[in-house]
Amino acid sequence: MKILVVEDNENVATMIEMFFSKEGIQGEFITDGIKGFERAQEDGWDCLILDWMLPGMDGITICRKIREKNKAVPIIMLTAKDTESDQVLGLEMGADDYVTKPFSPLTLMARIKAVTRRYHSREATPTNFIETNRFKINKTTRDVMLDGQPITNLTPKEFDLLCHFAQHPKQVFSRDQLLEKVWGYDFYGEDRTVDVHIKRLRNKVGTPEEPFFKTVWGVGYKFEEESEESSHKGQNK
Numbered sequence: 517m518k519i520l521v522v523e524d525n526e527n528v529a530t531m532i533e534m535f536f537s538k539e540g541i542q543g544e545f546i547t548d549g550i551k552g553f554e555r556a557q558e559d560g561w562d563c564l565i566l567d568w569m570l571p572g573m574d575g576i577t578i579c580r581k582i583r584e585k586n587k588a589v590p591i592i593m594l595t596a597k598d599t600e601s602d603q604v605l606g607l608e609m610g611a612d613d614y615v616t617k618p619f620s621p622l623t624l625m626a627r628i629k630a631v632t633r634r635y636h637s638r639e640a641t642p643t644n645f646i647e648t649n650r651f652k653i654n655k656t657t658r659d660v661m662l663d664g665q666p667i668t669n670l671t672p673k674e675f676d677l678l679c680h681f682a683q684h685p686k687q688v689f690s691r692d693q694l695l696e697k698v699w700g701y702d703f704y705g706e707d708r709t710v711d712v713h714i715k716r717l718r719n720k721v722g723t724p725e726e727p728f729f730k731t732v733w734g735v736g737y738k739f740e741e742e743s744e745e746s747s748h749k750g751q752n753k
Contacts, residue, residue, distance in 0.1 A: 518542045518560060519628070522552030522575065523567040523594060528617070532565070535621035549573030556582055561589050563628055566611075568595040576609050583610030583672055590631035592624075607709055608716075610672050613699075634699075646682045650728075650741050653679060667721060673698070674717050681729065681739030690736040710737075 519536070523529045524547040536543040546552040549570035556564050556578060564582070566575035579591050593614040607614070612631040615624055646653040652661040658675055660667040670678065680698050681689075689697070691710040714729050714737055722728045728741050 517562045517628075517632070519544075519563045519565060520552070520555055520561050521545045521565045522549065522556070522570060522578065523547065523565070524570055525567070528567075528594070531621060532624065535625065539625065547571070549575070549578060553578045553581060556589075557585065557587070563590045563592065563632055565592050565594060565624075565628075568593055576605065576611075579611050580609045588635070590628075590635050592627055592631060594619075607673060608671060608712070612673075646679060648682050648685065648741060651678075651682055653682060655679060662721060669720055671716075674713055674720070677713055677717060678721070681737075685739050685741070688732045688735050688738045693736065 517540075519541055521529065521532055521543055523532070523545065529545050529547070533543055533545060544555065546555060547570075550572035552566070552570065553573055556566075564579075566578050568575045570578075575593055575595075579593065582589070582591065590613075591611045593611045594617060595614055596617045612634075613627050615627055644655040646655065650663055653659070658672075660670060660675065660678065676698050677694070680694070694710050717729055718724075718727050728739055730738055730740055732738055
């Protein structure tokens with residue numbers, strides 16, 4: 517496993533480096549955000565670990581810029597920010613997970629294994645195309661078409677959530693189930709991030725009068741759509 521760590525705290529970097537050495541992980545450590553971003557753009561990384569606060573360019577900016585380039589690489593944020601809004605911001609910018617300082621190497625390793633396992637599982641999935649009445653989704657190119665029109669403003673996690681729902685129409689999922697299926701592991705009770713992502717998906721896909729992601733009160737959410745023909749008939753009534 518080859519991992520890039522962009523972290524300017526010497527003590528934290530040394531702790532991670534020692535643990536990587538014991539685990540047989542090839543780690544590269546950079547203390548400057550701009551240099552870290554340059555290296556992060558290169559191919560071959562199994563995971564990127566980014567400190568939130570960095571000189572030159574902060575970790576959240578690096579994460580956003582990497583996702584803008586459509587880089588399919590797991591990203592874990594290291595942060596001393598423990599408020600829910602900060603954590604949700606990191607996820608919205610495309611991070612797959614975050615680890616709050618101080619942390620143990622075992623916790624970090626568990627998160628690394630979880631996010632890399634999910635990426636490898638997704639790459640191994642033989643069905644890379646999803647087609648419903650209204651949507652056509654290419655999981656390889658991460659293109660989404662709704663009624664023949666492209667949807668281009670989804671974040672990586674919003675795309676993954678849409679794919680999961682589209683593959684399981686009308687099936688109700690609790691927040692915990694969505695965290696497990698889409699995020700890939702137990703998210704330690706941070707189920708509000710599911711609500712945030714559903715809200716953003718509703719704003720980007722569909723309309724208030726015709727939401728694709730419906731709340732099942734007391735349970736969770738489900739994906740449900742009418743055919744384009746049915747929708748047009750309804751509008752003509």
